[in-house]
Amino acid sequence: MVIVFVLVALAALGVLVAANWYLWRRLFRDTTARPGPARRAGAALVAGGWVLAVGAIVAERAGAPFLLQQVLAWPGFLWLALSVYLLLAVVAGEAVRPLLRRVPVRRARAAAEVPRAQRVSAGSVPPRDAGPEPEPEPGAGAGNGSRPGTGSAPVAGSFEPSRRLFVSRVVAGAAAAAAVGTVGYGTYGVLRGPRVKRVTVPLAKLPRAAHGYRIAVVSDIHLGPILGRSFTQKVVDTINATRPDIVAVVGDLVDGSVPDLAPAAAPLTQLEAPSYFVTGNHEYFSGAEQWVEEVRRLGLHPLENARTELPFFDLAGVNDIAGESTGQGPDFGKALGDRDTARACVLLAHQPVQIHDAVEHGVDLQLSGHTHGGQLWPGNFIAAAANPTVAGLERYGDTQLYVSRGAGAWGPPTRVGAPSDITVIELASTRA
Incomplete structure (x- = not known):
């Protein structure tokens, strides 16, 4: 097993x-004529970006001093997103x-034809019936770099180096602009x-x-070294503005410990409607028991x-699958086993695979998050391979599953093709 892991x-x-x-x-390399400072700076940028990215991930998971996490997070995580779209x-x-x-090449050929056309119009070039042009003297044009017997410089060859640089610089410039614009907007x-987002x-x-x-x-807020108290306040204000009957926080609230992130989570006290919470996998990286109490x-x-x-209706919640490693995994029997099945049941479960x-267990509606909708396109295709539903509402037998894209972001504070959302689920009675 170890050998397989090492090989992978x-x-x-x-x-x-x-x-x-x-x-x-x-x-x-392709945008510079010769080795020099630009190539060395490029190598330092690429290598340094990945050093910061790996450092940001390791610092977060290892519980490094929070200030160090914040210093590394912005450049490191943004480089992750930027490198994806640059590539x-x-x-x-x-x-x-x-x-x-x-x-x-076309421009060069057109330019080469102009003098001959001008000579024809001026009468300096004999018409076709006057016979072929005289052959140049041997060695003619040697002083200006022409091949013997041609009388002119080789058009295509003289444009090769500048053409390669032109193409490489245009493509590289456009790629950089597209990547920076995409990551900036995301x-x-x-x-x-x-x-x-409203769904009935x-x-x-x-x-x-x-x-x-x-x-x-609301799911996947991911409070951490980048998204802090001001972001939580935006989430809380947005939820309160919808005037819901209840609030369901379906996991991945934080990426960090209670001592580091308690101030960032504090605005949750301002939620006006009764609010319920279930753990996500990131809570188990951050001290799930402490966060449940917080x-x-x-x-x-x-x-x-x-x-x-x-x-x-009945509202139930189960722990995330990640809790199994500490004996705190989901227990559907405990949450649902003795309920009155004549009543409607809504289940909060972080991961869609729990459907x-x-x-x-006869659940009528499961509310989940976890996928981020893929977060960074084309990550949605990877998310689709690992989850039954990536985003939105789907039916599985008599049970419906709704998956939110989440309110925040993990890693890069960036989303492309998967905008963040808070979803207001409006329940409708078929008896109405």
């Missing part, structure tokens, strides 16, 4: 090194290179705060009196494999 790690490292060498080559843009540029290579979208979910067992009941679903202190109701009977257990 070496293969991944090899792919990473090759991808970054290719990136350096296209952005710096994608440079690869896309390969399709444009053949077209750009033709442009200077980062602005996260820091601006999540937008509200009909439930057959829901009584008529509960028609229009609203649940504000959210309870902040006024939220943790549902640790537990259920509460609300006036119109299969929810179906077995």
Whole structure:
């Protein structure tokens, strides 16, 4: 098993090194005429970016001093996002290179034809019936670099070096601009705060009196060295503005310890509606027991494999799968085993893969997060391979699953093709 892990790690490292060498080559080596400071600066940028990125991840997971985490997080995590889109843009540029290579050649040929055309119009070149032009003297044109017997410089050859630099610089410049613009806009979208998404979910067992009941679903806030107290305040203000009946916080609230992040989480006390919380996998990297107690202190109701009977339906919650390593994993039997199955049941479970257990226990609606909707395109394809639903509402037998894209972001504070959201689920009674 250890050998397999080592081989996989070496293969991944090899792919990473090759991808970054290719990136350096296209952005710096191919855009410079000869070795020099620009190439060395490019190598330092690529290597230094990855040193910061790895340092940011290790510092966060190892619980390094919070100030060090903050110093490393911004440049390190942003480099992760930027390198992804630089690589994608440079690869896309390969399709444009053949077209750009033709442009200077055509211009060179057109320029070479102008003097001859001018000579014809001026009568200095004999017409076709006058016979062929006299052969140049041997060695003619040697002084200006022409090949003997041609009388002129080789057009295509004289443009080769400048043409290669022109194409490389155009592609590299466009790739850099596209990558920086994409990451910049995606980062602005996260820091601006999540937008509200409204979804209506009909439930057959829901009584008529509960028609229009609203649940504000927020997941994956990921408070940490980048997203702090001001971000939590935006989330809380957005939720309160929707005036929900209850709030469901479905995991991955934090990336860090209670001592470091308690001030960042403090605005949760301002949630106006009754609020419920279940753990996500990141809570188990950050001290789940301590965070359960902290959210309870902040006024939220943790549902640790537990259920509460609300006036119109049962609300249950299960721990995240990551808790299995410490004996705190999900227990569907404890949360759902003895309930009245004639009542509608809404389950809070961080990961969409928990839907299969929810179906077995007759849950009507499961609310999840975890996927971030892929966060960085084309990450949605990877997320789809690991989760039954990446984002949105889908049905599995008699159970419906809604997956939020999440309010924050993990790693890079950037989203591309997966905008953050707070979803207001409006329950609809089929009896209404």
